[in-house]
Amino acid sequence: MIQFHAYKMLQTADGELPLDVSLTFEKGQFIAIYGNSGVGKTTILRILAGLTEAEKVDINVGDDIWDDSLKRFHLPVQKRSIGFVFQDFALFPNLTVKENLEFALSKNDSTQIVSELIELMELESLQNSKPQNLSGGQKQRVALARAIVRKPEILLLDEPLSALDDEMRFKLQDYILKTHEKYQLTTLMISHSIAEIFKLSDKVIVIDKGKISKQGTPNEVFAETKISSKFQVTGEIISITKSDIIYVVQVCSGNNIIKVVATEEEIIDYKIGQKVLVASKAFNPVIQILL
Amino acid sequence: MINMEPLWLTAKLALITTIILFVVAVPLCYWLAYSRFRFKAVIEALISLPLVLPPSVLGFYLLIAFSPENAFGKFLSDYFDLRLVFTFQGLIVASVLYSLPFMINPILSGLKNLPPALQEASFTLGKSRFTTVTKILLPNIQASLLTGIIMTFAHTIGEFGVVLMVGGSIPEETKVVSIAIYEEVESMNYHNANVYAGILFAFSFLILLTVHLINNKSRKTTLY
Numbered sequence: 001m002i003q004f005h006a007y008k009m010l011q012t013a014d015g016e017l018p019l020d021v022s023l024t025f026e027k028g029q030f031i032a033i034y035g036n037s038g039v040g041k042t043t044i045l046r047i048l049a050g051l052t053e054a055e056k057v058d059i060n061v062g063d064d065i066w067d068d069s070l071k072r073f074h075l076p077v078q079k080r081s082i083g084f085v086f087q088d089f090a091l092f093p094n095l096t097v098k099e100n101l102e103f104a105l106s107k108n109d110s111t112q113i114v115s116e117l118i119e120l121m122e123l124e125s126l127q128n129s130k131p132q133n134l135s136g137g138q139k140q141r142v143a144l145a146r147a148i149v150r151k152p153e154i155l156l157l158d159e160p161l162s163a164l165d166d167e168m169r170f171k172l173q174d175y176i177l178k179t180h181e182k183y184q185l186t187t188l189m190i191s192h193s194i195a196e197i198f199k200l201s202d203k204v205i206v207i208d209k210g211k212i213s214k215q216g217t218p219n220e221v222f223a224e225t226k227i228s229s230k231f232q233v234t235g236e237i238i239s240i241t242k243s244d245i246i247y248v249v250q251v252c253s254g255n256n257i258i259k260v261v262a263t264e265e266e267i268i269d270y271k272i273g274q275k276v277l278v279a280s281k282a283f284n285p286v287i288q289i290l291l
Numbered sequence: 292m293i294n295m296e297p298l299w300l301t302a303k304l305a306l307i308t309t310i311i312l313f314v315v316a317v318p319l320c321y322w323l324a325y326s327r328f329r330f331k332a333v334i335e336a337l338i339s340l341p342l343v344l345p346p347s348v349l350g351f352y353l354l355i356a357f358s359p360e361n362a363f364g365k366f367l368s369d370y371f372d373l374r375l376v377f378t379f380q381g382l383i384v385a386s387v388l389y390s391l392p393f394m395i396n397p398i399l400s401g402l403k404n405l406p407p408a409l410q411e412a413s414f415t416l417g418k419s420r421f422t423t424v425t426k427i428l429l430p431n432i433q434a435s436l437l438t439g440i441i442m443t444f445a446h447t448i449g450e451f452g453v454v455l456m457v458g459g460s461i462p463e464e465t466k467v468v469s470i471a472i473y474e475e476v477e478s479m480n481y482h483n484a485n486v487y488a489g490i491l492f493a494f495s496f497l498i499l500l501t502v503h504l505i506n507n508k509s510r511k512t513t514l515y
Contacts, residue, residue, distance in 0.1 A: 049415060051411050051414070051415070076414075077411075077414040077415055078414055078415075078417045078418065078419065079417075080415075082415055083415070084411070084412065084415040086408045086411070086412060088406065088408060090406065090408035090409055090411070090412035091412075092409065092412070092413075092427050092431070093431055094427070094430040094431050103413075103416060103418070103426070103427075104416040104417070106417060146412075146416070147415075149416075150416065150417060
């Protein structure tokens with residue numbers, strides 16, 4: 001179990017904002033952190049990583065203490081078992097893709113993990129390129145691979161997919177999920193996309209003005225409050241689940257989740273991630289596939 | 292035929308000054324770039340002072356400070372048997388102070404232009420400060436390092452005022468090329484002065500050309 005509590009006064013454009021957050025999560029969970037810009041999401045990850053100091057921090061990871069404000073104990077960043085993927089990737093420009101990964105190895109580590117990750121992230125053809133010659137999605141994969149070389153207990157992702165187009169996002173979400181499961185990581189990811197959160201996370205934490213305003217499974221947090229019944233909007237299918245003899249299709253449009261009932265014949269044509277139009281007909285919304 | 296001694300002496304002085312400054316500047320710049328020390332601006336201003344101060348002012352204060360008649364000079368000669376007035380060692384100390392901004396400014400601006408996440412990424416990968424500086428930060432500011440080294444070397448070669456004040460003109464000890472030119476002119480040996488001056492002119496031009504070629508290639512560092 002990982003316990004996190006931090007208090008820090010943030011300096012924002014609108015003046016001071018106290019960040020006061022207590023979190024508890026289990027090892028192996030995938031946690032999404034959701035909220036508007038400038039409410040302290042990145043700061044939470046940075047405090048957990050030991051990159052940012054706070055007035056009060058207490059962090060316990062299993063039996064290990066990373067921060068204890070009473071005893072004034074602070075474990076240095078280098079000694080925390082974390083992988084951090086920065087928003088701008090922070091790849092080392094002087095090193096090739098492969099060297100970026102190898103840099104993360106400790107003295108006596110075998111280089112096998114590097115080849116394994118290069119294969120997993122499909123970076124074979126790029127391994128001798130310098131980061132400046134890579135596209136956004138490729139840099140992202142390298143950054144993710146580099147963060148995992150040390151097989152960290154906790155993987156921290158700071159809005160890793162925000163700068164990518166949709167197609168790349170879906171692919172990278174799969175990479176993230178794949179590594180999360182393969183290396184049994186505990187992952188914390190900041191995300192602005194509800195569809196992404198539904199796809200990846202077990203638990204979502206909503207931060208508002210420095211505090212946790214809501215937490216639970218993505219369904220508990222988003223779906224129930226945001227259902228609407230009179231509309232015509234476009235969105236994206238995020239899940240299809242069977243319920244007795246019918247199917248329930250969830251469509252994400254902007255920040256709304258719409259639940260629509262569908263028959264078995266209809267769902268044959270539906271795929272997760274597909275763009276669709278949802279229109280309200282009397283009381284039952286129907287789904288129409290968009291080209 | 293001109294005496295080659297001042298040329299060798301100048302090159303020796305410039306080389307030693309550059310080496311000392313490089314060793315001092317890297318940790319100092321790292322500290323200036325990353326620390327949140329409140330009075331950092333004061334230190335940065337002090338380092339840049341030789342850029343605007345007349346060399347004779349700096350030379351004058353150094354002469355006073357190094358003089359065995361005064362506390363600092365007396366302390367050096369009593370405890371270390373070191374005399375810095377009218378000696379080569381004194382020239383080195385004066386040159387180091389005088390050329391300080393030419394080494395510090397390019398390296399500092401190079402470090403400040405690096406994204407802070409580079410250092411943090413290295414830390415999150417378990418690397419120490421030392422490894423981060425030598426393996427990540429410095430290799431990414433190569434152009435700035437080279438600019439600092441070349442500018443320091445060139446600037447030390449071009450010194451006159453400070454050298455004259457602190458070193459005087461002792462052959463094979465403190466008589467560098469710039470002083471030699473001055474003396475040749477005073478004794479109406481225009482031919483010799485011309486040769487010295489021509490060498491310095493060509494050398495300085497080549498050096499600046501190199502710096503600008505490097506900078507056009509990287510476009511990351513400022514010269515001053």
